[in-house]
Amino acid sequence: MALRLLLIGDIVGRPGRRAVRECLPSLRQKYQLDFVIANAENAAGGNGLTPAVAEELFSCGIDVLTGGNHIWDKKEVFSLLDAEPRIIRPANYPPGAPGVGYGIFSVREHKVAVINLCGRVFMPDLDCPFRLSESLVAELRVHTPLIVVDFHAEATSEKIAFGWFLDGKVTAVIGTHTHVQTADERVLPGGTAYLTDVGMTGPRDGVIGVKREIVIEKFLSQLPRRFEVASGPFQFNGCVITADPSSGKALTIERVQIYEDE
Amino acid sequence: MALRLLLIGDIVGRPGRRAVRECLPSLRQKYQLDFVIANAENAAGGNGLTPAVAEELFSCGIDVLTGGNHIWDKKEVFSLLDAEPRIIRPANYPPGAPGVGYGIFSVREHKVAVINLCGRVFMPDLDCPFRLSESLVAELRVHTPLIVVDFHAEATSEKIAFGWFLDGKVTAVIGTHTHVQTADERVLPGGTAYLTDVGMTGPRDGVIGVKREIVIEKFLSQLPRRFEVASGPFQFNGCVITADPSSGKALTIERVQIYEDE
Amino acid sequence: MALRLLLIGDIVGRPGRRAVRECLPSLRQKYQLDFVIANAENAAGGNGLTPAVAEELFSCGIDVLTGGNHIWDKKEVFSLLDAEPRIIRPANYPPGAPGVGYGIFSVREHKVAVINLCGRVFMPDLDCPFRLSESLVAELRVHTPLIVVDFHAEATSEKIAFGWFLDGKVTAVIGTHTHVQTADERVLPGGTAYLTDVGMTGPRDGVIGVKREIVIEKFLSQLPRRFEVASGPFQFNGCVITADPSSGKALTIERVQIYEDE
Amino acid sequence: MALRLLLIGDIVGRPGRRAVRECLPSLRQKYQLDFVIANAENAAGGNGLTPAVAEELFSCGIDVLTGGNHIWDKKEVFSLLDAEPRIIRPANYPPGAPGVGYGIFSVREHKVAVINLCGRVFMPDLDCPFRLSESLVAELRVHTPLIVVDFHAEATSEKIAFGWFLDGKVTAVIGTHTHVQTADERVLPGGTAYLTDVGMTGPRDGVIGVKREIVIEKFLSQLPRRFEVASGPFQFNGCVITADPSSGKALTIERVQIYEDE
């Protein structure tokens, strides 16, 4: 029987957490979800993650939280990452970074591995995600063929290349970071579900989660501005992947969008 | 009676031109299209535009070709831009650049203005598209309220901010450049149709149009590689906007995706 | 009789202000200085400028303070820039930015114009400094041929090109921003004194003014770190330009370096 | 008796090679040089290196050629790097790149190790030079304490941090890549000679070696332009380091500048 996984796009602040709380129960039922992964790099006040926010998200039914370039923005995350194996951060930060970049989790009678990696184009100077993924995937496949990669990256070229690079070796490569869901979901020929970006779960009418007046003002003035999470109705962005547990191959990928005011 | 416009995402090389030739007739019929705009910055061999390629695209029924950062890559385009008002390039290149950044075109008994602008985040150092659009839109609204903007940009934040900035002032702000269609189409509250990126019309199984082996090799090796347009089946990416000709407001926006092998 | 100007490189925090206070009197005497310009974008605690810090620097004998990308970092600067004509900020920030980008000052019986401009390569998205400088210089030459440009930029190519671009039109093009003095001072054939970067006036043994342990740690870990101004002995970096007041042409340019512990 | 090393800044095209041929004999005599290292990433026509050009430079008396981000620009270099141990390229390119990133060379009765590394700020996405240098230096110190590092990087912060990072572990950290010599040479407290950038050996009156009209035109127009090496008189940029062969510590560092027309 197929495994059903939900991956939730970058949760931004209070509106994003509200979206999770309100949408997850019905999605769980509708899709008969076995496992829920969510990117939480912006979950606490728009940037970073705290123990309280992580606890809140786990209590909503999320099984694993992933990170990105903003996962480090609140200092409390450093000890949290070392203490909580259900939170992973990009694996290609330098050795010595708090926490780990992957985890293996029990789902029904199976094991699901989750990997978090960052791209490098227009991003911080990290270790090569392509090379690192090769060894990491080989290692994890000893334990399970069910491997989901959250590839946190900006450039479409790097993300698509990464999807093809891992096609046939992992269950899914799902992009995060741009906060806009793309419409290119597909199962690649080798059996890997791919989506360039799963989008954002947060305030709908801001600019990638931030109050739009501030962002527009910043583009116009080029002066420093302090960003604030936008208010108003939420959007929930995610994707559901079904996979064959014995082969680890993806069977389907479906995008999910829910808007509060509709 | 509503005006029906199609905007086609970056046409890449021969496979992209084939996609236009094969898909446009049936789309024209299905949507009863009045006007067709296409981004052509990659139409000639993956980068740039030549007179022959432009002619080929016009003969397929495209009314206006827009550009982007790659529109300059073939030298023949310089005189072409000065000679052909149906080809426009980003308006925010410095004064003195060949060609113009907008045009007004007759559609049925109406006039439709098309503007092409480039973003600046992770892009060349151009004039501010926000400021320039203010004066440009004001000028064009003297002639017509039907204004379509091809905003050629990389960062989702800049694109979404730009959509909100022009909401209520133009008919549509449609993003190009990333070559991946996003799934966030909507008519903003002020009546402006918005889509972060309309995607790419070209080879489906490459990396944003390029042979995937080469791109992967480049990410792995960080050595210079000459890119080649991918072969194989095409994808057609576009969006259809309907607009009220008297107010210029958008009524609907719908994404279009066609795959050759399906 | 030749005019003698000193331009002081980016003053960083308390150690930089101490360097000015201790070095300026003897330099004034040694070079018989007529006019002193200093870049102050990092004068207050390593980033930005406050009224108290500006007052302190004026009281040391500096005549004009210039800015850069960091001039905006302390909020107090916004009203200060509007109130104090002796402080200028890069002229190519968008219209509406507080303050102005140039000034004309009385020096002996002459007038000296000072312009501040930012480069764009690896820097914020500002208006083109090349184009803006053309109109600005033409305007200022109506009043005086003595024009000094602080070109605040990162890339050597942009800085050198800018020097050649203005050669013969201004008295001097002196680079700031990299915090390292370059050794390429010369009077260009048209009579413009040029130096790619005048350097930094601040703590000598940090990394461009910041505690070196923190910067090294950041490069190693790629994690966010709060920077602190380094302590220890200072360095003073500047350059002295002599100019013919009637033609505005530079006669000589000489680099100045003073180290506290030597 | 102290060892005397010359490091020559990026040799650009024909004018740069002429500068080497004309200046090296007298410098060798003046400084009683034991060993000559030169950065050759731009030696062939402004970008890259060919076997004929490498041969020409060796015949002038250069002992080792180093590279940078442009070392790969001519295809002939790939086999050259594998065949010629006297040419090294940045060590932090991914495993599998042609050639090697360091070498050990016999100088009088001593051994001198040379390492070439690239920075990452505003540069390609390579492996961490800080981390790699730690293992590389440890390995090489087994053979010799005389280690010279050509750190090919853009940002002053990364270069200065790197100098401090290796202080006391290597004989010298000398920057290349910006093509402008900096004036901050010093022997750091631990005994490492440091210079942020040694500069360029090539045409003096271009823009970092390129015809200045073309570069200015490109900054003004933001349109693609093909660069050409500038003509006219040359400049020679280098630095001489003296070192204690038994400890590997630097004793002195002196900048060298020669201009053809003076």
Ligand SMILES: [Fe+2]
């Ligand atoms: Fe995010």
Ligand SMILES: [Fe+2]
């Ligand atoms: Fe992110």
Ligand SMILES: [Fe+2]
């Ligand atoms: Fe494109």
Ligand SMILES: [Fe+2]
């Ligand atoms: Fe583009």
Ligand SMILES: [Fe+2]
């Ligand atoms: Fe500065």
Ligand SMILES: [Fe+2]
């Ligand atoms: Fe600066």
Ligand SMILES: [Fe+2]
């Ligand atoms: Fe170079």
Ligand SMILES: [Fe+2]
């Ligand atoms: Fe270089």
